[in-house]
Amino acid sequence: MFKKLILFLLISILFINCKNASITVLSSSNVADIINNEFTGDLAFNTASFVEKYWRVVGNTGFNKSIYKIAEELEKSGFVLEENATENDILTYRIEKRPLKNPTWESVNAIVKIEGKNDTLLQHATNRNMIALNSYSTPKDGVSAEVIYVRDLEKIADLDVKGKIVFAETSPYGIYKSAIIEGKAVGIITYNNPSYLQPEKNTTSIQFRSIPLDTVNKSWAIAMSFAAKERLKASLEKGKTTLKVRVKTNIYSSEELTIVADIKGSEMPEERLVFSAHIQEPGANDNATGVGVALEMASLTAKFIRQQQYEPKRTLTFLWGDEIISTQRYVQEDSIRAKYINWGISLDMVGEDTEKTGGTFLIEKMPDPSAIWTRGNDKHTEWGGSKMKLEQMKPHYLNDFLIDKFKQQGKRANWIVGTNPFEGGSDHVPFLRQNIPSVLFWHFTDQFYHTDNDRIDKVSKTTLKNVGTTALIAAYTLLNADKKVAKSILLNLETAAVSRLNKEFKQSKIAINNGDSLSTQIEIITAWKDWYQKSFTTTSGLFSDEKVINNDIEKSQKLIDSISSVIIKELQKKN
Incomplete structure (x- = not known):
């Protein structure tokens, strides 16, 4: 039994050593x-x-x-x-x-329909960004109200929006006070997808929006896709348009x-x-x-x-x-x-x-x-x-x-x-x-x-x-940076500095040829020189003995100083 135990231990040690050797x-x-x-x-x-x-x-x-x-x-x-x-x-x-400090919020469900139309304008199942953050729920059966299209936001105070749904092509947060608090609108529906979202291509996209957390009015806002916005505008062009809106959200302490x-x-x-x-x-x-x-x-x-x-x-x-x-x-x-x-x-x-x-x-x-x-x-x-x-x-x-x-x-x-x-x-x-x-x-x-x-x-x-x-x-x-790593980073930084100064030299020549001032170009070259010279010094923080790399830092600083001086002289010749 003892011999078997010894053999087992030897095999186990050999297995562990082989396993470690493979790592x-x-x-x-x-x-x-x-x-x-x-x-x-x-x-x-x-x-x-x-x-x-x-x-x-x-x-x-x-x-x-x-x-x-x-x-x-x-x-x-x-x-x-x-x-x-x-x-x-x-x-x-x-x-x-x-x-x-404030309650948290989550969207649950929403649906928007144009009354008189069978299909939906928007629904949460396919557009989960449609409910603006901090929106409260509508009554369970929803809200039916006429839509008022506000083309000129500066004139919203002149419009009677009480009990209506305000439609505007802007952020709902920006018009919340004038539409809800002051105008007593029942809700807001907005569109303002920026052009980089390619809204005419991505017609169903809705970029998420928010409104102020309003524990008094407990209102809501809906953000629209490009497709929904176009449908609503087309309906408004034909005459009075009423929307049926149901919103369900949860707002609670957390x-x-x-x-x-x-x-x-x-x-x-x-x-x-x-x-x-x-x-x-x-x-x-x-x-x-x-x-x-x-x-x-x-x-x-x-x-x-x-x-x-x-x-x-x-x-x-x-x-x-x-x-x-x-x-x-x-x-x-x-x-x-x-x-x-x-x-x-x-x-x-x-x-x-x-x-x-x-x-x-x-x-x-x-x-x-x-x-x-x-x-x-x-x-x-x-x-x-x-x-x-x-x-x-x-x-x-x-x-x-x-x-x-x-x-x-x-x-x-x-x-x-x-x-x-x-x-x-x-x-x-x-x-x-x-x-x-x-x-x-x-x-x-x-x-x-x-x-x-x-x-x-x-x-x-x-x-x-x-x-x-x-x-x-x-x-x-x-x-795990040490002296070797610090010197490698410094060398890479020096290379980057030389490359940057040469690139800026080319840009400055173009700028001067286009009528820009020499003083501005000198300021730019000097700024990059200073930025890199100060950057060189930060490599000394990679290990405890800063003195070891100080000589290398000084050499890099002198090199960049020399290159920037040459560049400035060349720019002055061209002026």
């Missing part, structure tokens, strides 16, 4: 290959499929079910609920609960949930990189895809750690919650924690099937001079951005480091990667407000953006894989 530890030379092989996009896609079923507002049923779905998957991957964790647990998560998963660093656990993905929004690409990608990134990292393939020196954090609000709280409520957040990245609309949606994958950069002087290949999206000032710039290596990583994946996967100047509007903004380096990963233009046609059929598993894979490659590099 490859991640390194700078193989990390791209391994993550590309391991990140399938399956969990990201399946999670997005689950989340997009719901019209998600913080505190409502769909939002909360999404939170607990994430928690369930994290536990499957080995994450331990923080309150049950020990000091030895590397993978932990928590669900933060806070009372909501709580705000945020879920945070931490993968604790082994050497510098207080330092961290945070990925933020918001849950609220009604669509698939926006932003069930961000939720799904973040979850697969967390789960795959947990697998690597369990198999002893990867050990982060710094902490990796994933945050899921209410857009901007949850991230803003995370960087504000704990000043010590915020001090050591080295990087923040927003995952928002990261799974698009661009053959269907249009647009391309974009890295929205931290504020750099392209947000002031947008020219050449730098272009704002249709989402739009306001012109910034030099004092708003955020010089840092993160922009070009991530662009380089994503361009590499683009070549590998034959995938188009673009950039856009800073515009704001997502979870990268709270990081930047706290002077934490941050960018946005997203897609635009999307012809189904914020519409009820943003469904799972517009999501690409390949895109989910490309974004998640590259985001992890970049994260692992930063989390």
Whole structure:
């Protein structure tokens, strides 16, 4: 019996050693290959499929079910609920609960008919964005009322809309006070899909809208598709038009949930990189895809750690919650924690099937001079951005480091990667407000953006894989950055700086030939020089001994100073 036991132990040890021998530890030379092989996009896609079923507002049923779905998957991957964790647990998560100041909201059902017509004008079953957020229910049997078309919004006060349904081609929020509170209209029906949604092509799309939460009047608003708007206008041209409207919504007290998963660093656990993905929004690409990608990134990292393939020196954090609000709280409520957040990245609309949606994958950069002087290949999206000032710039290596990583994946996967100047509007903004380096990963233009046609059929598993894979490659590099990595990033940054100055030189020559002032062109070249020179210095924060890289930084600064001086002299010759 003893001999059999010894033999069994020897065989077991041999099996374990063979198994461990087959596991490859991640390194700078193989990390791209391994993550590309391991990140399938399956969990990201399946999670997005689950989340997009719901019209998600913080505190409502769909939002909360999404939170607990994430928690369930994290536990499957080995994450331990923080309150049950020990000091030895590397993978932990928590669900933060806070009372909501205002009640939450969810749509249930709605139908709109033109009286005298057999078919419906709109119905919730096919247009789940038709009920404006914060709308109350109509009486059970609905409301029948004449439609008053308000062509000139400035003259709405001159119209008798009491007891009527106000129809206007504008936002329902903007006319709520004049139509409902002052005019005593029974409800609002509106249309205002922007042109980038291609409404005459996507005739059934409705972009979601909202009205103020009004506990006194308890009114409602309906948003229309292009097709419905055209039908209603045609009916009005023939004469008096009455609509029968039934709306069912739920408005109730709830709580705000945020879920945070931490993968604790082994050497510098207080330092961290945070990925933020918001849950609220009604669509698939926006932003069930961000939720799904973040979850697969967390789960795959947990697998690597369990198999002893990867050990982060710094902490990796994933945050899921209410857009901007949850991230803003995370960087504000704990000043010590915020001090050591080295990087923040927003995952928002990261799974698009661009053959269907249009647009391309974009890295929205931290504020750099392209947000002031947008020219050449730098272009704002249709989402739009306001012109910034030099004092708003955020010089840092993160922009070009991530662009380089994503361009590499683009070549590998034959995938188009673009950039856009800073515009704001997502979870990268709270990081930047706290002077934490941050960018946005997203897609635009999307012809189904914020519409009820943003469904799972517009999501690409390949895109989910490309974004998640590259985001992890970049994260692992930063989390374990050392002197070698810092010098590599500095070299890449220097190359990017030289390329940028040469591009701006070409643009400045064109501008001068078109009559623009020399002083403006010198200001632009100087701004880019300063931005990169300050960005060089940020690489010293990648490891503790800053002196090691200071000489390299000074060399890069001198090179860029020299190149910019030559460019300015050349521009002066041409003037």
